[in-house]
Amino acid sequence: MAYGRLGLSAPLLNQNHEALSTKTPSLKFLLLFSLVFTVASALHTTASVESEPALRRKLTQAISRTCDRTRYPTLCVNSLVDFPGATSAGERDLIHISVNATLRRFDKALYVVVSDFSNLAMDAHVRSAYDDCLELLDDSVDQLTRALNSINTKRAGSTQDVLTWLSAALTNQDTCTEGLGNVKGYVKDGMQERLRNLSALVSNCLAIYSAAKGNKDFEGIPIQNRRRRLMEENDGSRRPSEFPKWLSRRERRLLDMPVQGIKADIVVSQDGNGTCKKISEAIKMVPEYSNRRTVIYVRAGRYEENNLKVGRKKTNLMFIGDGKGITIISGGKSVLDNMTTFHTASFAATGTGFIARDITFENWAGPSRHQAVALRVGADHAVVYRCNVIGYQDTLYVHSQRQFFRECDIYGTVDFIFGNAAVVFQNCSIFARKPLYFQKNTITAQNRKDPNQNTGISIHACRILATSDLQPSKANFSTYLGRPWKLYSRTVYMMSFIGDHVHTRGWLEWNATFALDTLYYGEYMNYGPGSAVGQRVKWPGYRVINSTVEASKFTVAEFIFGSSWLPSTGVAFLGGLSV
Numbered sequence: 287m288a289y290g291r292l293g294l295s296a297p298l299l300n301q302n303h304e305a306l307s308t309k310t311p312s313l314k315f316l317l318l319f320s321l322v323f324t325v326a327s328a329l330h331t332t333a334s335v336e337s338e339p340a341l342r343r344k345l346t347q348a349i350s351r352t353c354d355r356t357r358y359p360t361l362c363v364n365s366l367v368d369f370p371g372a373t374s375a376g377e378r379d380l381i382h383i384s385v386n387a388t389l390r391r392f393d394k395a396l397y398v399v400v401s402d403f404s405n406l407a408m409d410a411h412v413r414s415a416y417d418d419c420l421e422l423l424d425d426s427v428d429q430l431t432r433a434l435n436s437i438n439t440k441r442a443g444s445t446q447d448v449l450t451w452l453s454a455a456l457t458n459q460d461t462c463t464e465g466l467g468n469v470k471g472y473v474k475d476g477m478q479e480r481l482r483n484l485s486a487l488v489s490n491c492l493a494i495y496s497a498a499k500g501n502k503d504f505e506g507i508p509i510q511n512r513r514r515r516l517m518e519e520n521d522g523s524r525r526p527s528e529f530p531k532w533l534s535r536r537e538r539r540l541l542d543m544p545v546q547g548i549k550a551d552i553v554v555s556q557d558g559n560g561t562c563k564k565i566s567e568a569i570k571m572v573p574e575y576s577n578r579r580t581v582i583y584v585r586a587g588r589y590e591e592n593n594l595k596v597g598r599k600k601t602n603l604m605f606i607g608d609g610k611g612i613t614i615i616s617g618g619k620s621v622l623d624n625m626t627t628f629h630t631a632s633f634a635a636t637g638t639g640f641i642a643r644d645i646t647f648e649n650w651a652g653p654s655r656h657q658a659v660a661l662r663v664g665a666d667h668a669v670v671y672r673c674n675v676i677g678y679q680d681t682l683y684v685h686s687q688r689q690f691f692r693e694c695d696i697y698g699t700v701d702f703i704f705g706n707a708a709v710v711f712q713n714c715s716i717f718a719r720k721p722l723y724f725q726k727n728t729i730t731a732q733n734r735k736d737p738n739q740n741t742g743i744s745i746h747a748c749r750i751l752a753t754s755d756l757q758p759s760k761a762n763f764s765t766y767l768g769r770p771w772k773l774y775s776r777t778v779y780m781m782s783f784i785g786d787h788v789h790t791r792g793w794l795e796w797n798a799t800f801a802l803d804t805l806y807y808g809e810y811m812n813y814g815p816g817s818a819v820g821q822r823v824k825w826p827g828y829r830v831i832n833s834t835v836e837a838s839k840f841t842v843a844e845f846i847f848g849s850s851w852l853p854s855t856g857v858a859f860l861g862g863l864s865v
Contacts, residue, residue, distance in 0.1 A: 346373055352380045355497040356490040357736075361483055365391070365490070377498070382437050384494050385452075388487040389430040392455075396423045398480050403473055412473050414625040415465035419477060422458035425598055425636060425664070429455045430488075437495070445499050446740065446847050450666065450708065452495065453739040454686040456488040457706040460735055460772075461685070465626040485735075492738035537579055537604070541643055541671055541856030545606060550583035557585075565615065566591050574599040581606060584645065588614045593631060596665070600637040607645035610674045610695065616648040620655035627680055631662035640665035641855055646674035653678040653699055653722045663689055663707070669855045670694055677702065678719060684709045684743070688846045692857050697753065701731035703743065704771065708846050710744045712860060718765045718787060720755040727756075728794055730768035732775045742776030742806070743768075744840040747860065750779070750816065752787040760787040766794040767809075770801035778808040778831070778840045781863065788816035793823045803827055810837040838863055 344367040353362035366372045366380065369387045403416060429451040436444045436451075462481065466474050540548060552568045553560035560583075562568050568582045579602045586608040594615065596603055607613025617632030619625065632649050635642075640663065651658035660677040663670070666687035674695045675682045681698035684705035691711045696703060699721035703711075718727040729750070732743045750767075752760055765787045768777045793807055805827035809819060819830045831837050842848035843861040852859050 344368070344373055348375060348377045348380060349373070352377050352384070352494055353490075356493040358486040358490055361486050362490045362494075365487060381494055381498050382434065385430060385434045385437060385491050388484075388491050389427065389434060391487055392423060392427050392430060392484065395481055395484060396420075396427060399423065399477060402476065402480070406473060408473055409624070411624040411626075412469045412471065414629045415462075415469050416473060416477065418465045418626055418628050419462035419481070422462045426455040426458045426488075428598060429458075433491075443847060443850050448495060449492070449738075449740040450687055452488060452492045453706070453708075453736075453741050454664070454666075456485060456492065456736055456739065457686045457733075457741070459485045459488065460706075460733070461628055465628060468626070489736050489738070492736060496738045535854070535856075537641070537854045537856045539856055540579070540581065540604065540606070541641070541669075542858075545583065545608060545644070548581065548583065548606060550581045550606065552580070552582045553585065554582060554589075555585040556587045556589075560585060564591055565589050565594055569594070569596060569600060569603075572600050572603055574601075576600075576602055578602065579604055579639075584608075584613050584615075586612045588616060590616050590618075590632075592617060593619060593629070594633045595631075596635040596637045596640055598636045598638075602639035603635075603637055604641040604643070605645060606643050609644045610646050610672065612646075613644065614646040614648060616646075616650055617660075618649065618651045618658070620649075620651040620658035622651075622655050627657040627659060628662065628683070628685075630657060630680075631659040631683060633660070634662040634664070635668065636664040638666045640668045641671070641857075642669070642673055643671045644673065646676065648674070649677040649681065651678070653719075653725075659683045665689070667851050669852070669857050671855075671857045678721070680704060686741075688848075688851075690842065690846060690848055690852060690855075690857065690859065692859060698729075699727050700725055701728050701769070701771070703729060704731040704733065706733045706735070706739065706741045706772075707743075708741045710746060710840075710842050710846055710848070711748055712746050712842065714745075714748045715751055716745070716748055717751050717753045718756055719753045720759060721763055725763070726794060727763060727765035728769050729766065730777045731771040732768065732777045733771035734774040734776050735772045737774050737804075739774070742778070742840070742845070744778050744780065744845050745782055746780045746841065746863075748779075748782040750782060750784045750788060750814075752785055756787060764789045764794075767792050768807065769794040769796045770805045770807075771796065773801050773804050774806070775801055776806040778806075778810065778837075779812055780808075780810040780831075780837055780840060782812050783814040784812050784816035786815035790818070790821040791823050792819070793825070793828060801827070808836075808840075834863060 349366050353359040356362045365387050369383055372383050375383055433448045433451040436448050466477055552571055554562055554565050554568050556563055572580050581604045584605060584607050615633050619630040621627055633647050647661040649658045649660040657680040658677055660681050661675045662683035662685055664685035668689045670691045672693045676697045678698055679700040681702040682696055684707040686707050689707045689709040691714055694714045697717045697719055699719050721727055730743050734741045766789055803826040807828045808831045810831035838844055841862050842859050
């Protein structure tokens with residue numbers, strides 16, 4: 287995240303890291319991608335090697351009009367003109383073809399980086415960055431495949447699904463590139479060459495799809511109609527606004543039920559009286575790609591098992607603990623251990639439908655160890671409920687896809703809620719801690735890179751507080767609501783209490799004038815001694831939101847379309863601005 291990620295005011299250090307370990311691919315894995323590569327190579331030829339007149343002969347009006355909508359039109363044309371069927375396709379079919387062509391490029395890239403680099407000797411930091419890219423490429427192939435399969439469907443919510451998965455694939459590639467940016471040598475150079483243009487290709491897919499669907503960044507029925515529908519769909523067990531509809535009735539009960547009444551599929555207990563003693567053992571027992579909810583109950587205790595991960599194949603997995611500060615999952619990895627930020631997470635989850643309840647996630651590395659993630663979430667339709675997330679710099683990595691946090695306590699210093707998910711925090715307490723003497727506290731660092739990504743951070747009906755160690759010295763350490771990590775950074779605070787430790791300017795520059803006219807930072811009806819907006823920054827992209835229509839775009843119902851998936855989780859939520 288560039289030099290500012292260390293909380294310094296000058297480029298003294300550049301520690302912009304992301305990652306998570308993956309094992310060296312097996313021969314079976316190589317053979318599988320050899321087949322994929324053979325097929326992709328036979329069907330896809332890069333048009334850039336052709337002469338300009340040859341390109342002109344193949345360029346149709348449909349391709350020209352389609353590519354004019356993108357941020358990288360020349361690359362768009364080159365990726366389409368030789369793809370089978372593209373020159374006879376209309377604009378509607380080119381949506382599908384653009385994603386298909388991009389998917390095949392990702393398939394090819396994944397095969398090449400495995401075959402060319404997996405068996406090379408690498409130091410720990412290079413291996414960390416390489417493993418990140420391998421995992422992220424694999425996730426992107428899955429997300430692009432899901433997008434491709436959904437493009438022609440008329441199922442409700444499919445537009446937002448496709449935008450979410452394309453946005454995540456772009457974020458994945460961005461994370462891979464940043465991790466490589468902090469290492470040196472042949473692997474870095476070779477990987478960058480083999481991954482060239484992947485981000486731009488996904489960006490083009492986003493632009494083409496958004497234009498075709500008439501997407502204006504926020505989509506959906508008017509909020510008054512949505513409230514009516516929520517009331518009609520309510521099963522009568524709760525007030526209509528308390529559950530977004532993405533979770534089943536069973537999952538609602540699981541989130542609301544006392545732990546004694548839950549029948550878990552797997553019990554983790556350090557005293558040996560459960561199914562297993564370690565969380566890692568429990569994760570291995572979970573079936574892959576399950577449509578059924580699997581419940582893991584983690585009994586009281588401190589579990590430190592070095593970078594626990596719920597991978598993409600472990601879907602619909604729910605972790606239940608005995609409560610905040612009672613069931614603790616901890617770790618102490620940081621970027622100073624020669625790994626990427628992505629790799630430092632004490633616990634990470636990328637499997638769709640991930641839920642955590644009544645657990646503390648902690649990274650105890652401390653402020654002097656810089657980036658050190660406690661919890662990283664890249665799972666779609668993820669819920670974190672009644673949990674603590676404790677660290678210093680980069681505590682909570684809301685990496686990608688759709689997420690919801692409710693009644694959580696989050697602690698940190700520099701950029702301690704960061705990433706590029708579409709995420710809503712509701713009824714949470716967000717605590718700034720005492721940082722290092724040369725640092726400023728920044729609560730958020732949102733990294734939306736592309737204007738067509740449907741991502742951002744919404745902090746709704748929360749409490750922005752100072753810890754007891756910061757409170758006496760708050761005059762010596764400025765705390766800001768956020769700063770723009772990427773060009774289209776987007777964060778809003780709505781109807782939240784803001785303490786007097788927050789600087790009157792509210793927001794902090796990343797680097798001079800970077801992103802100040804392209805970001806979207808907003809505040810709506812906040813209260814408390816730090817909420818006054820009279821002395822806030824005067825950036826073109828900052829606004830005091832006065833319209834309920836505009837503010838409603840960042841609610842659970844509008845921003846993460848939670849009314850279609852949250853109710854099945856059982857987590858209480860507020861669908862609109864208020865009941």
